[in-house]
Amino acid sequence: MILVLKRGTKESGISNVVANIEKEGLQTHVSKGTEVTIVGVVGDKSRLDIDRLKASPYIDRVLSVTESYKLANKKFHPEPTSFAVKGTQIGPDNLTVMAGPCAVESEEGLLTIARAVKEAGATMLRGGAYKPRTSPYSFQGLEEEGLKYLKTASEETGLATICEVTSAHAVEAAVKYVDMLQIGARNMQNFELLKEVGKAPLPVLLKRGMAATIDEWLNAAEYIMSEGNPHIALCERGIRTFETSTRNTLDLAAVLVLKEHTHLPVIVDPSHATGVRDFVKPLSLAAVACGADGLMIEVHNNPECALSDGPQSLTFEQFEETMRDLAPYIALSGREQKA
Ligand code: PEP
Ligand code: MN
Secondary structure, rough: EEEEEOOOOOOHHHHHHHHHHOOOOOEEEEEEOOOEEEEEEEEEHHHHHHHHHHOOOOOOOOOOOOOOOOOOOOOOOOOOOEEEEOOOOEOOOOOOEEEOOOOOOOOOHHHHHHHHHHOOOOEEEEEOOOOOOOOOOOOOOOHHHHHHHHHHHHHHOEEEEEEEEOHHHHHHHHHOOOOOEEEHHHOOHHHHHHHHHHOOOEEEEEEEEOOOOHHHHHHHHHHHHHHOOOOOEEOOOOOOOOOOOOOOEOOOOHHHHHHEOOOOOOEEHHHHOOOHHHHHHHHHHHHHOOOEEEEEEEEEOHHHOOOHHHHHHHHHHHHHHHHHHHHHEEEEEEOOOOO
């Protein structure tokens, strides 16, 4: 349920409304816009006397929210969410580019990639230290050692870092070394893990599950937010369809649907969506044209020898070209690209 307050309601009026709701054991989430203030209410609504609420001198309208996700819902929070990750901002005025290898493979290799992506204009460095591989015999990641290399690369280049976490143990380690946590597609509905990152002190990139509907995805975000972490970005990374010519099917319409239903920033990952490096640049341009708040792109200094996802990893030259060609699209989207 949301309460739209009357225009010009002062702090004392907002506190009055909040106190009346909270004394019945429900939670409130106040969103102050430039024009009106909205109070989102979560909890057992049967405890509230709706007629009395409507009679409040501070409340203009009482609206019910039919969707099961509330905190992630745009009705609860009409302004787009933005938040800082180290020195960079994820959110409406900025175009975030997270680039780097699929997996952290060595300190020197990561530093080489970090320097190159920074030079080309990336705002964040990505790199997996815990790799959820299809086969248990494939490279599984360097774990804490990889996290340490991410920290070194961040200290040297100034780039903010992001790393996937696959367990509560990984969350505990990652918060010591990186600036943002990633929940991968395979764990989008791992509710215990979502609750863990909901309690973590870092922002979270929540990737879309391979077969998840947008509603399920937003409910996964709700799991994180309901634990107290409001800093979530969603990442469209392709879904499974009957089509097999690309690794997944990039659902660019999801960017538009999400912008209608949620205030959370949206990142697009054309690398995992297609599995084909030549498709990464055109789909990056298309994602920005569709209103995405950022991109996640895999880049490697020697893709042929990459320990994972080589075929979709861009060379440094291809990444530089992508960034150059993106510039007019970023400008047209009314954003800037700030480190
Ligand atoms: C990744 O970004 O490293 C990754 C494994 O992606 P996804 O979870 O989207 O498959
Ligand atoms: Mn990968």
